[in-house]
Amino acid sequence: MNANDRAITALVMLAHAAVHTYEMAVPIFILSWLTEFETLSLGVTTLPVTSATIGLVVTVSYGLFGVGALPGGVLVDRVGSRGLISFCLAGMGGSYLLLGVAPNMLVVALALVLWGVSASVYHPAGLSLISKGVDRRGTGLAYHGIAGNLGIGLGPLTAAVLLLFVDWRTVALVLGAPALLAAVYAARADFDETAAVEPVTDGGDEGDDGGSKADAGVESLGEFLSQSRRLFAGTFTLVFVVVMCSGLYYRGILTFMPELVSGLPGFEPIPVGSLLPESLRSALSIPAEGGQTLEPATYFYSGLLLVGVFGQYAGGKLSDRVPVEYGIAGAFGTLAVLALLFVPVSEMGLGPLLVLGLVLGVVLFVVQPLYQATVAEYTPAGTRGLSYGFTYLGVFGVGALGGGIAGTILQYGSVTGLFLTLASFAGVASVVGLVLARRHDVV
Numbered sequence: 001m002n003a004n005d006r007a008i009t010a011l012v013m014l015a016h017a018a019v020h021t022y023e024m025a026v027p028i029f030i031l032s033w034l035t036e037f038e039t040l041s042l043g044v045t046t047l048p049v050t051s052a053t054i055g056l057v058v059t060v061s062y063g064l065f066g067v068g069a070l071p072g073g074v075l076v077d078r079v080g081s082r083g084l085i086s087f088c089l090a091g092m093g094g095s096y097l098l099l100g101v102a103p104n105m106l107v108v109a110l111a112l113v114l115w116g117v118s119a120s121v122y123h124p125a126g127l128s129l130i131s132k133g134v135d136r137r138g139t140g141l142a143y144h145g146i147a148g149n150l151g152i153g154l155g156p157l158t159a160a161v162l163l164l165f166v167d168w169r170t171v172a173l174v175l176g177a178p179a180l181l182a183a184v185y186a187a188r189a190d191f192d193e194t195a196a197v198e199p200v201t202d203g204g205d206e207g208d209d210g211g212s213k214a215d216a217g218v219e220s221l222g223e224f225l226s227q228s229r230r231l232f233a234g235t236f237t238l239v240f241v242v243v244m245c246s247g248l249y250y251r252g253i254l255t256f257m258p259e260l261v262s263g264l265p266g267f268e269p270i271p272v273g274s275l276l277p278e279s280l281r282s283a284l285s286i287p288a289e290g291g292q293t294l295e296p297a298t299y300f301y302s303g304l305l306l307v308g309v310f311g312q313y314a315g316g317k318l319s320d321r322v323p324v325e326y327g328i329a330g331a332f333g334t335l336a337v338l339a340l341l342f343v344p345v346s347e348m349g350l351g352p353l354l355v356l357g358l359v360l361g362v363v364l365f366v367v368q369p370l371y372q373a374t375v376a377e378y379t380p381a382g383t384r385g386l387s388y389g390f391t392y393l394g395v396f397g398v399g400a401l402g403g404g405i406a407g408t409i410l411q412y413g414s415v416t417g418l419f420l421t422l423a424s425f426a427g428v429a430s431v432v433g434l435v436l437a438r439r440h441d442v443v
Contacts, residue, residue, distance in 0.1 A: 011129075020148050066397035067397050073124035076385025077385040081193055089179045095112070137376065154306075241429070245425045245426065247402060251400055253406075257300075267350075303361070311365030315368060316369040328432070329434045331370055332367060332427070374436070
């Protein structure tokens with residue numbers, strides 16, 4: 001990687017880790033909010049603070065995170081990535097500082113809405129920056145994904161550890177401050193946003209969807225509609241199906257993973273006192289049974305997310321070495337097989353399930369750099385931000401339905417039915433990858 005590649009990669013790694021750190025820290029605070037707040041006053045009405053109320057607030061925040069990616073993508077093509085990444089970091093940092101001084105649940109809700117709006121612009125901005133500014137695009141995507149996974153895994157762990165020593169407001173303030181410093185760095189970093197975009201000759205460098213690499217982006221509602229129609233009139237429609245399937249599989253398999261494994265042998269809660277020497281238990285007045293417990297299911301879940309860093313790296317490198325269409329087909333085909341194996345392997349004992357979880361965690365994140373690179377392959381540079389906006393509308397917006405689908409199947413069906421459904425999502429994406437590969441080979 002050259003100096004420009006390294007500068008861009010460092011920035012997007014920092015921002016991507018921050019986005020997912022703040023995203024995944026929110027659930028850690030929920031128990032504290034349930035304990036501290038009794039009502040949510042909306043002026044015209046007052047709601048009791050329950051799991052349902054907080055769930056609705058968090059859903060709105062996460063929903064804005066996904067839906068806002070589309071207008072964020074339009075803005076990227078108009079104003080560039082640097083300013084939007086700075087806005088994202090400043091907004092997220094400010095939202096957590098507001099959270100840290102929140103006197104009531106209404107301000108908590110406002111802080112979470114601010115986070116959702118701020119974070120929503122990151123993925124189209126960051127990925128557009130990599131695709132247009134980094135020559136070693138696959139390597140850049142790999143490091144970008146690794147940083148995101150570190151945020152996903154270490155964010156909630158950091159928040160949980162800090163909560164052992166200070167209250168949730170202090171944790172929010174501690175987490176929020178670094179993003180403000182990162183926003184200053186983003187505004188001052190030295191790099192060329194379009195260093196990897198090839199100049200367009202008079203003959204035109206036309207993309208698959210009929211757009212020139214020199215397209216200037218979207219300047220009006222009419223142009224937004226026309227550019228969107230042009231994207232979906234071509235092969236981007238197939239890519240969009242892949243990213244929707246990826247989002248549905250991701251949310252569907254992760255939303256209830258701790259619950260799914262918590263009842264299995266080897267995942268019973270472990271009293272903290274039982275792990276300490278008797279002399280230390282006596283000195284600290286910690287009972288051998290009862291009291292605080294370690295939840296193995298939670299650590300299985302966190303471990304599955306953390307090993308995803310290897311998947312992100314492998315996926316990024318793979319996208320530099322093999323046609324991304326075949327990478328998509330193979331990776332999603334593997335996810336389909338893993339979904340079919342989950343129930344029978346879980347019945348074989350702790351060891352086999354840990355191995356399957358390790359493989360699942362890696363492959364689940366291999367697909368992300370692959371579909372990110374595929375978007376870049378099948379869209380013109382001038383509307384790259386718009387393309388990534390639609391991509392993350394599919395991943396986080398449509399994909400958010402995966403949690404609801406999983407919950408409904410578990411409520412009215414069975415665990416086996418859930419994993420058959422997840423296998424079907426991955427299977428569709430794998431088949432679409434083969435279709436893309438065949439179209440590419442024909443061309």
